[in-house]
Amino acid sequence: MKIGELAKKLNCTVETIRYYEKIGLIPPSVRDQNNNYRHYNQNHIERLSFVRHCRALAMSHEEILELLTAREQDGASCEKIDLVIDNHLKHVSDRISELQQLEKQLHTLRKQCKTPGANQECGIIQELDSPIDSNIQGLKNSNHVSGSH
Amino acid sequence: MKIGELAKKLNCTVETIRYYEKIGLIPPSVRDQNNNYRHYNQNHIERLSFVRHCRALAMSHEEILELLTAREQDGASCEKIDLVIDNHLKHVSDRISELQQLEKQLHTLRKQCKTPGANQECGIIQELDSPIDSNIQGLKNSNHVSGSH
DNA sequence: TAAACACCCTGAAGTGGCTTTAGGGTCAAG
DNA sequence: CTTGACCCTAAAGCCACTTCAGGGTGTTTA
Structure with a gap:
């Protein structure tokens, strides 16, 4: 399977797949010796599917790698897995x-x-001009409604 | 007022203030001719206070600039201001x-x-291994619980 | 057979809102 | 005269990608 087909199948872009390979989130693809095109087998597809599934649940790459590592440790209990999910949850x-x-x-x-009128008297601007109160200061780590981590 | 004092007053870092000046979110500070230290007057303080207040409400720099522009258009109605707030809300x-x-x-x-046990049988891993369903695919634009915009 | 078009490749830079790093200069107190 | 708190700059790092620039490949159709 070529990269475009895989991207369609997993509802992501080819750029994303190449990026994941670059940073080692998925194993290197097999290359066509003629044209250097990437090719994917069932293993690749499953791994990428896992990663995309985790990303759809908004896990970070770090969390995903922890899950992948935990999964590969045969015989280990799933305590680590539960912990990753619990922490993420x-x-x-x-954040909510x-x-x-x-x-x-x-x-x-x-x-x-x-009373919508001249903006100098707009209560919104007056409020935003006033000193920051301690309630609002509480939300320090938010960069525009983002970043739960 | 020097930058450190201002930072304390507004509960942010000196780096953040320098950064805002660099990108033009606040006007250039006045420099001490002897040592090149930044100095701030009441105008600067009010402007930075406004910006920090908006950031505490998780507005983007773009939204803040819109508010600042709208505020300065004397006589204009506060429709624009309301619109920015409504859109942000x-x-x-x-995102919630x-x-x-x-x-x-x-x-x-x-x-x-x-039933916590061997991880191969962990229902979590089994679930994450399974194909992505359409419900979960719905959350495309989320990078780790972040980015309302 | 040639042109059009869809697909593939690479490396580098850009996104936002900062933070961190590296390498300095300034100033008041002891 | 040295310690330590403060100030400066430019550049790189953070995250998870996306976009850009510039080019190769492969199939189809005029």
């Missing part, structure tokens, strides 16, 4: 809480503009 | 929904590991 839950707090604050801010 | 709400969907999926996945 906590990241997601925490943060965003919900943010949502509240934005609703409150939005209501400040009661 | 929608980003946040949408996505993360909640993710949270559900992760809970379901976590439950697959009912």
Whole structure:
């Protein structure tokens, strides 16, 4: 299977697949000796499928590598696997809480503009001009609604 | 006021302030002619305070610039301002929904590991190995619980 | 047979919002 | 006169890709 076909099958771009190979998230592809095209076998497909599945669940590459390592340690218990999932789940839950707090604050801010008119009197701008309060300062690590890790 | 004092006052790092100046999010500081140290007046402080307030609400630099521009157009109505806030609020709400969907999926996945034992039989790994289903594919644009935009 | 078009390749740079690193200069206190 | 807190710059690193520039390959159709 060539890279374009694989990309379609797994709903990602060819660039992403080449990138994963480059950083070692998937093993090197086999190359066609004539034209240097990448070719993929069932093993590759399964591995990439696993990775994409994890990414769809918003796991980081680091977390995915931990899962892959844990999986390959035959006979080991799945405690490590559970731990990775639990930790990730906590990241997601925490991020949801943060965003919900943010949502509240934005609703409150939005209501400040009661009487649309000249912007100097806009309650929103007045509010944003005022000193930062401690509630809002609480959300330090958020770069634009992103980054649970 | 020197940069360190300003950073403390606004609860951010000196590096962040220098970075904002570099990318033009705040106007250039006044320099001490002797030692080239940055100095800030009330205008600078208010502007940076505004920017930090917006960032605490997870707005992007682009959104902040839109607000700053709208604010400076004297006499214009605050429709633009409202629009920026409304759009941003929608980003946040949408991201919350996505993360909640993710949270559900992760809970379901976590439950697959009912009987902790040898990892080959771990339901989690089995699930992640299986083909990606269309529900999960729905969350395409998420890079690790981040990026509402 | 040649041109069009879809597909493949590489390496480097760009994205956002900073943070970190490396290598310095300045200034007040002891 | 040295210690330590503060200041400066330019460049690289972070994450997970995406985009760009420039080129090769392979099939199909005029």
